Amino acid sequence: MKIKKEEALFYHNGDSPGKLEIKPKKPFKTQRDLSLAYTPGVAFPCLEIKEDPIRSYDYTIRSNLVGVVTNGTAVLGLGDIGSLASKPVMEGKALLFKRFAGIDVFDIEIDEKDPDKFCEVVKKISPTFGAINLEDIKAPECFYIEKKLKEELDIPVMHDDQHGTAIVSAAALLNAIEITGKDISQIRLVINGAGAAAIACGRLYRKLGVKNIIMLDSKGVISKKRDDLPEHKKEFATDENIRSLKEAMYGADVFIGLSKGNILSKNMVLSMNEEPIIFALANPTPEIFPEDVYSVRDDAIVATGRSDYPNQINNVIAFPFIFRGALDTRAESINDQMILSAIRGIAELAKKEVPEEIKEIYESDLRFGRDYIIPKPFDHRLLIEVPVKVAEASLKLGVARVKDFDLERYREDLKKLSYELLSSFK
Numbered sequence: 236m237k238i239k240k241e242e243a244l245f246y247h248n249g250d251s252p253g254k255l256e257i258k259p260k261k262p263f264k265t266q267r268d269l270s271l272a273y274t275p276g277v278a279f280p281c282l283e284i285k286e287d288p289i290r291s292y293d294y295t296i297r298s299n300l301v302g303v304v305t306n307g308t309a310v311l312g313l314g315d316i317g318s319l320a321s322k323p324v325m326e327g328k329a330l331l332f333k334r335f336a337g338i339d340v341f342d343i344e345i346d347e348k349d350p351d352k353f354c355e356v357v358k359k360i361s362p363t364f365g366a367i368n369l370e371d372i373k374a375p376e377c378f379y380i381e382k383k384l385k386e387e388l389d390i391p392v393m394h395d396d397q398h399g400t401a402i403v404s405a406a407a408l409l410n411a412i413e414i415t416g417k418d419i420s421q422i423r424l425v426i427n428g429a430g431a432a433a434i435a436c437g438r439l440y441r442k443l444g445v446k447n448i449i450m451l452d453s454k455g456v457i458s459k460k461r462d463d464l465p466e467h468k469k470e471f472a473t474d475e476n477i478r479s480l481k482e483a484m485y486g487a488d489v490f491i492g493l494s495k496g497n498i499l500s501k502n503m504v505l506s507m508n509e510e511p512i513i514f515a516l517a518n519p520t521p522e523i524f525p526e527d528v529y530s531v532r533d534d535a536i537v538a539t540g541r542s543d544y545p546n547q548i549n550n551v552i553a554f555p556f557i558f559r560g561a562l563d564t565r566a567e568s569i570n571d572q573m574i575l576s577a578i579r580g581i582a583e584l585a586k587k588e589v590p591e592e593i594k595e596i597y598e599s600d601l602r603f604g605r606d607y608i609i610p611k612p613f614d615h616r617l618l619i620e621v622p623v624k625v626a627e628a629s630l631k632l633g634v635a636r637v638k639d640f641d642l643e644r645y646r647e648d649l650k651k652l653s654y655e656l657l658s659s660f661k
């Protein structure tokens with residue numbers, strides 16, 4: 236399935252520019268409706284919120300509203316194309332939040348590269364939102380921005396390119412390792428890229444038991460011999476006497492690409508260990524295309540970030556569902572335990588039998604194995620399994636701000652929501 240430029244531009248323009256609109260959800264036909272929605276009626280909820288800010292969750296859309304916030308400095312693999320040019324991606328994220336988890340989004344493109352000034356803007360607009368999804372902000376600024384906002388805001392803040400990507404790729408990695416029968420503590424794992432996504436993935440894989448990680452940036456292998464390394468890269472500096480991707484790939488079990496397109500060669504793939512796992516995740520052009528891997532190896536497990544190949548490892552499988560669970564428990568934050576629970580939910584779902592209607596969407600007999608290591612974005616069960624796990628962790632860890640939350644009832648509510656979304660997006 237190849238996507239042509241003309242078709243993509245038409246999709247975004249067509250009869251009406253953009254991918255979203257805002258719709259009212261209360262009756263609004265009569266003079267009475269006008270008096271309730273606007274002045275004088277609106278003053279009552281205003282005063283309730285003034286008295287107790289938590290009531291903003293009851294009287295406004297805040298409880299279901301995420302801010303997708305960027306400065307456009309690392310947009311997909313397109314690089315620093317600026318905040319305005321990033322808007323189609325941010326509208327796309329908003330569409331995914333709505334379709335897959337029923338969450339409303341305002342996309343906010345901020346023309347500011349200075350991390351402190353950027354944080355100041357996000358802080359000032361935070362009363363609007365129930366949570367903040369940081370998107371496509373480059374490293375190293377993204378680490379500082381996320382940390383500062385987490386410290387200063389009492390709503391969940393998550394940098395999707397870091398943690399969304401780490402969660403989904405970790406779930407896929409655990410499943411791929413299971414299929415190949417490798418031992419996670421023994422694998423040699425090469426991460427190409429040392430930015431937002433790569434560093435977060437490396438950190439999470441270590442928590443899951445990976446010991447031997449070689450990381451590369453645009454200058455080559457991150458080694459202890461280099462004297463140009465910032466702190467976040469030093470964490471991954473190797474003692475090995477290697478400098479290039481070619482040398483790093485020799486005997487590797489796993490390749491994770493979070494850099495830019497067309498960087499991994501067939502010869503490098505040939506030099507990998509048996510049953511290699513290759514996640515070429517740069518968007519839209521992966522580090523290597525699956526057909527090129529298969530032309531030299533028939534024992535590989537391959538994934539990309541794209542929607543037009545099997546095994547799509549993309550943060551879309553994480554962020555809608557993590558934020559759903561966080562919003563519904565009115566969590567103060569999204570923490571490590573919620574992240575680990577989400578990984579479990581995603582990895583386990585891939586092993587369950589796939590309903591016929593999902594197979595029909597993908598015109599494929601999806602069955603846990605080499606070409607199906609991770610659930611599909613259109614799998615409506617994600618909206619049940621992941622938020623329940625996240626909510627459970629949120630309640631257990633005391634970051635939830637809801638009382639008397641019944642997980643079984645929540646599961647039923649999510650089922651209902653998933654059917655509503657299925658029928659409203661037909």
Ligand SMILES: NC(=O)C1=CN([C@@H]2O[C@H](COP(=O)(O)OP(=O)(O)OC[C@H]3O[C@@H](n4cnc5c(N)ncnc54)[C@H](OP(=O)(O)O)[C@@H]3O)[C@@H](O)[C@H]2O)C=CC1
Pocket residue numbers: 308309310311312313371372373374396397400427428429430431432433451452453454455492493494495498516517518519539540541548549550551
């Ligand atoms: N599939 C998915 O779900 C996701 C995919 N991604 C993809 O990952 C990529 C990186 O995104 P992100 O981390 O947000 O961006 P960042 O700008 O934070 O990081 C980019 C990293 O790529 C490195 N890089 C650039 N060129 C090369 C090269 N030739 N060899 C090795 N490394 C190189 C940079 O090196 P240096 O540090 O030297 O500048 C930098 O470390 C993008 O293509 C993006 O689309 C990101 C998030 C999710």
Ligand SMILES: CC(=O)C(=O)O
Pocket residue numbers: 309310311312371395396517518540549550551
């Ligand atoms: C998928 C995504 O968030 C990215 O490529 O930046």
Ligand SMILES: [Mg+2]
Pocket residue numbers: 311370371395396
């Ligand atoms: Mg992104």
